[in-house]
Amino acid sequence: MSKTKKFLLPEAEIPTQWYNILADMPNKPKPILNPGTKQPLKPEDLYPIFAEELSRQELNMSDQWIDIPEEVRDKYMIYRPTPLVRAYNLEKALDTPAHIYFKNESVSPVGSHKLNSALAQAYYCKKQGITNITTETGAGQWGTALSFAAKIFGLELAVYMVKISYEQKPYRRSLMQAWGAQVIASPSMSTKAGRKIITEHPNYQGSLGTAISEAIELALQTSNCRYTLGSVLNHVSLHQTVIGLEAEKQMEMAGEYPDVIIGCFGGGSNFSGISFPFMRHTINEGRKTRYIAAEPASCPKLTRGVFQYDFGDEAGYTPLLPMFTLGHNFAPAHIHAGGLRYHGAGTIVSQLMLDKYMEAVDIPQIESFEAGILFAQTEGIMPAPESAHAIASAIREAKQAKEEGVKKTILFNLSGHGFVDMAAYDQFIAGDLTNYELSQESIDKTTGLLEKII
Amino acid sequence: MSKTKKFLLPEAEIPTQWYNILADMPNKPKPILNPGTKQPLKPEDLYPIFAEELSRQELNMSDQWIDIPEEVRDKYMIYRPTPLVRAYNLEKALDTPAHIYFKNESVSPVGSHKLNSALAQAYYCKKQGITNITTETGAGQWGTALSFAAKIFGLELAVYMVKISYEQKPYRRSLMQAWGAQVIASPSMSTKAGRKIITEHPNYQGSLGTAISEAIELALQTSNCRYTLGSVLNHVSLHQTVIGLEAEKQMEMAGEYPDVIIGCFGGGSNFSGISFPFMRHTINEGRKTRYIAAEPASCPKLTRGVFQYDFGDEAGYTPLLPMFTLGHNFAPAHIHAGGLRYHGAGTIVSQLMLDKYMEAVDIPQIESFEAGILFAQTEGIMPAPESAHAIASAIREAKQAKEEGVKKTILFNLSGHGFVDMAAYDQFIAGDLTNYELSQESIDKTTGLLEKII
Numbered sequence: 001m002s003k004t005k006k007f008l009l010p011e012a013e014i015p016t017q018w019y020n021i022l023a024d025m026p027n028k029p030k031p032i033l034n035p036g037t038k039q040p041l042k043p044e045d046l047y048p049i050f051a052e053e054l055s056r057q058e059l060n061m062s063d064q065w066i067d068i069p070e071e072v073r074d075k076y077m078i079y080r081p082t083p084l085v086r087a088y089n090l091e092k093a094l095d096t097p098a099h100i101y102f103k104n105e106s107v108s109p110v111g112s113h114k115l116n117s118a119l120a121q122a123y124y125c126k127k128q129g130i131t132n133i134t135t136e137t138g139a140g141q142w143g144t145a146l147s148f149a150a151k152i153f154g155l156e157l158a159v160y161m162v163k164i165s166y167e168q169k170p171y172r173r174s175l176m177q178a179w180g181a182q183v184i185a186s187p188s189m190s191t192k193a194g195r196k197i198i199t200e201h202p203n204y205q206g207s208l209g210t211a212i213s214e215a216i217e218l219a220l221q222t223s224n225c226r227y228t229l230g231s232v233l234n235h236v237s238l239h240q241t242v243i244g245l246e247a248e249k250q251m252e253m254a255g256e257y258p259d260v261i262i263g264c265f266g267g268g269s270n271f272s273g274i275s276f277p278f279m280r281h282t283i284n285e286g287r288k289t290r291y292i293a294a295e296p297a298s299c300p301k302l303t304r305g306v307f308q309y310d311f312g313d314e315a316g317y318t319p320l321l322p323m324f325t326l327g328h329n330f331a332p333a334h335i336h337a338g339g340l341r342y343h344g345a346g347t348i349v350s351q352l353m354l355d356k357y358m359e360a361v362d363i364p365q366i367e368s369f370e371a372g373i374l375f376a377q378t379e380g381i382m383p384a385p386e387s388a389h390a391i392a393s394a395i396r397e398a399k400q401a402k403e404e405g406v407k408k409t410i411l412f413n414l415s416g417h418g419f420v421d422m423a424a425y426d427q428f429i430a431g432d433l434t435n436y437e438l439s440q441e442s443i444d445k446t447t448g449l450l451e452k453i454i
Numbered sequence: 455m456s457k458t459k460k461f462l463l464p465e466a467e468i469p470t471q472w473y474n475i476l477a478d479m480p481n482k483p484k485p486i487l488n489p490g491t492k493q494p495l496k497p498e499d500l501y502p503i504f505a506e507e508l509s510r511q512e513l514n515m516s517d518q519w520i521d522i523p524e525e526v527r528d529k530y531m532i533y534r535p536t537p538l539v540r541a542y543n544l545e546k547a548l549d550t551p552a553h554i555y556f557k558n559e560s561v562s563p564v565g566s567h568k569l570n571s572a573l574a575q576a577y578y579c580k581k582q583g584i585t586n587i588t589t590e591t592g593a594g595q596w597g598t599a600l601s602f603a604a605k606i607f608g609l610e611l612a613v614y615m616v617k618i619s620y621e622q623k624p625y626r627r628s629l630m631q632a633w634g635a636q637v638i639a640s641p642s643m644s645t646k647a648g649r650k651i652i653t654e655h656p657n658y659q660g661s662l663g664t665a666i667s668e669a670i671e672l673a674l675q676t677s678n679c680r681y682t683l684g685s686v687l688n689h690v691s692l693h694q695t696v697i698g699l700e701a702e703k704q705m706e707m708a709g710e711y712p713d714v715i716i717g718c719f720g721g722g723s724n725f726s727g728i729s730f731p732f733m734r735h736t737i738n739e740g741r742k743t744r745y746i747a748a749e750p751a752s753c754p755k756l757t758r759g760v761f762q763y764d765f766g767d768e769a770g771y772t773p774l775l776p777m778f779t780l781g782h783n784f785a786p787a788h789i790h791a792g793g794l795r796y797h798g799a800g801t802i803v804s805q806l807m808l809d810k811y812m813e814a815v816d817i818p819q820i821e822s823f824e825a826g827i828l829f830a831q832t833e834g835i836m837p838a839p840e841s842a843h844a845i846a847s848a849i850r851e852a853k854q855a856k857e858e859g860v861k862k863t864i865l866f867n868l869s870g871h872g873f874v875d876m877a878a879y880d881q882f883i884a885g886d887l888t889n890y891e892l893s894q895e896s897i898d899k900t901t902g903l904l905e906k907i908i
């Protein structure tokens with residue numbers, strides 16, 4: 001008992017400001033474009049889709065710190081600060097000289113880090129007098145988080161849930177309904193975008209890209225309604241920086257500083273959250289730290305995609321975003337890490353990749369589940385299949401440290417737990433899961449369709 | 455942000471000793487009897503079934519405090535101390551002058567308080583050189599906890615899971631399997647007790663009583679194997695006192711002392727855990743505090759059962775226990791709070807009921823789910839259907855405080871979360887749940903079968 005396992009902060013240490021890495025980046029991301037005029041967007045252009053304050057945050061390149069409203073901090077108190085944990089048992093199982101820490105965002109009542117931005121987005125919508133919001137959800141983590149956030153701030157919410165998840169994850173749907181949200185399987189007949197896809201591909205199992213199209217369409221056609229998104233966008237990454245800001249203080253309590261920081265990667269929300277606050281020391285003070293985005297091998301936009309302007313959704317309703325992408329028509333394999341099945345990376349992360357501030361690895365599905373089970377059997381927590389990608393990457397780093405005989409401090413973000421994803425573990429234990437080989441040809445096919453703007 | 459929501463203790467404040475209320479009780483429970491000879495049992499008589507140290511703890515009437523082994527405390531560090539939380543949002547929704555606190559045991563990595571005893575039991579078995587253990591599980595909370603505890607201490611585990619839960623809660627089964635346990639639906643063909651019931655009642659959906667019979671039988675017939683139990687027994691209540699011991703310090707941090715303390719009630723493990731440490735001040739110093747066990751109305755042993763010697767299991771393999779019981783042949787309705795579907799109360803709690811140190815209420819199923827949803831929508835945490843009974847009782851107390859216009863401090867134990875129980879909430883939201891009326895006739899029928907020893 002002499003060693004500390006969990007590093008805890010008091011509630012007074014919940015950050016009072018989010019960190020806006022845009023202000024510090026030596027090369028800003030290229031502008032977001034109006035797809036018709038190809039002109040850079042101003043915040044006002046986003047007002048019909050997003051709450052005004054969120055639109056301003058999205059394009060704020062100058063303020064390094066943005067105040068967290070008291071009402072949001074008050075709700076953060078429900079679960080924040082989250083613990084930083086030293087994974088002694090995992091280290092022992094790996095027989096590694098590396099020290100492994102994880103930030104445990106799975107203690108959020110909705111089971112993942114997604115609540116950090118959901119509360120902020122619901123708050124700003126409410127404050128503006130908006131009564132209805134829409135969103136999409138893949139794995140269900142974002143939809144669950146927003147359902148609770150909408151309920152607690154008194155908003156009506158409609159969630160388009162990717163059809164395959166709707167069917168594979170009935171408990172996720174139940175959670176959203178228990179928190180009062182309306183949940184619709186996507187593609188649905190309730191939107192033009194949905195009807196078009198259903199007509200052309202009657203058995204289509206849905207994708208995040210399609211669900212986003214439907215949610216935006218509904219928002220635009222409903223009075224006093226806005227759309228919200230759980231990843232990819234700059235303001236989402238901004239809100240998630242509470243993760244890294246807390247972790248920074250907690251690593252100090254542990255008397256260490258991470259050599260490598262890892263987050264799983266879908267659109268970038270949890271990776272940004274754990275990384276950006278540390279990265280400000282790399283950008284501003286030249287501190288040497290490695291930042292690793294852990295992608296699924298079946299959806300590898302950072303490791304195998306192209307950097308190009310692309311739509312954020314399948315139907316092409318969003319502005320054009322400069323990003324690493326597999327093409328908005330890319331149909332990712334039906335891996336169980338549904339939250340990582342997205343064709344593109346956020347614009348900030350994409351620019352940081354270009355500027356070599358960070359790196360990416362791709363993890364085969366089976367390696368991710370092996371890592372998840374080892375983590376559960378040593379540290380006790382059943383990780384979300386998404387988070388298992390970060391664990392797998394951390395395990396690779398820890399094994400390398402052992403091979404090289406060097407001490408290394410590894411920090412990864414445990415973005416969520418897997419209690420609602422046990423069907424996936426069932427299949428893994430039964431030996432029914434496979435890796436998905438992704439041919440260069442199929443990547444070329446969807447990226448080849450992109451209009452060349454860069 | 456001036457008010458504190460979560461009261462946290464550092465790891466150094468994890469209790470170093472469990473509190474043994476048996477030492478303080480003015481009237482000790484009547485002795486446990488050998489069913490053949492009707493003679494009181496000595497610890498040695500229990501050695502074939504339980505680890506020796508657990509057998510001694512079971513009958514220890516003299517030591518007020520029992521040291522927690524360092525190896526167990528070391529594993530407690532994974533999740534303990536758990537937070538004490540002020541339920542401000544629930545208070546607001548109820549518009550009550552009452553202050554409501556809950557001890558959040560749902561943050562345990564297995565999702566409930568059950569890990570507090572699972573770790574202790576697995577440790578003592580391992581220390582004695584035992585290689586295999588067996589147990590039963592109803593809702594799956596205990597089986598899940600023991601699966602992780604067995605894995606981390608290196609024991610092989612077989613779990614008999616009540617058949618209806620096995621089928622209704624596939625994710626619970628998956629969790630146990632992910633942690634390496636063998637899970638068998640009960641009744642099964644693997645034991646004499648199981649075969650007998652299947653032969654007589656081919657469609658029997660199982661009960662905790664039957665699953666206990668099977669687990670004991672397998673333990674007795676397997677070399678170097680012992681049985682473990684997640685509730686009812688004295689040593690389980692002992693281990694669970696870490697809950698109340700921490701809560702006592704945390705209430706002090708909050709500057710309040712509870713007027714009423716509430717736990718849901720199946721066999722008594724979490725109720726004992728939250729109550730006993732506070733009750734020592736009632737017993738020893740006359741401190742006025744109310745202690746409420748919240749039962750399901752469909753399985754009301756404390757409110758409507760008889761005080762009588764009875765078996766702990768359906769087949770009659772256990773010693774005779776002096777307890778409030780509905781009769782070991784009582785077949786509780788298939789309510790979703792599977793962890794509360796047990797015919798009897800532990801001997802300590804039964805004696806405390808007789809001596810009027812505590813009280814009990816019974817909660818209809820629908821009231822429990824209404825309470826669960828209100829809690830989820832205000833405090834964010836989806837409670838286990840079992841824990842929702844404690845919430846319902848706390849809400850009754852808070853409403854009463856409002857009616858009477860008095861300030862009251864309420865503390866309840868949130869024994870677990872409901873992420874793996876969403877099918878139940880689905881049915882509730884769909885309006886498909888009912889209350890179960892339990893006739894006096896059916897209680898008389900099973901209690902009338904009991905051999906009259908008291």
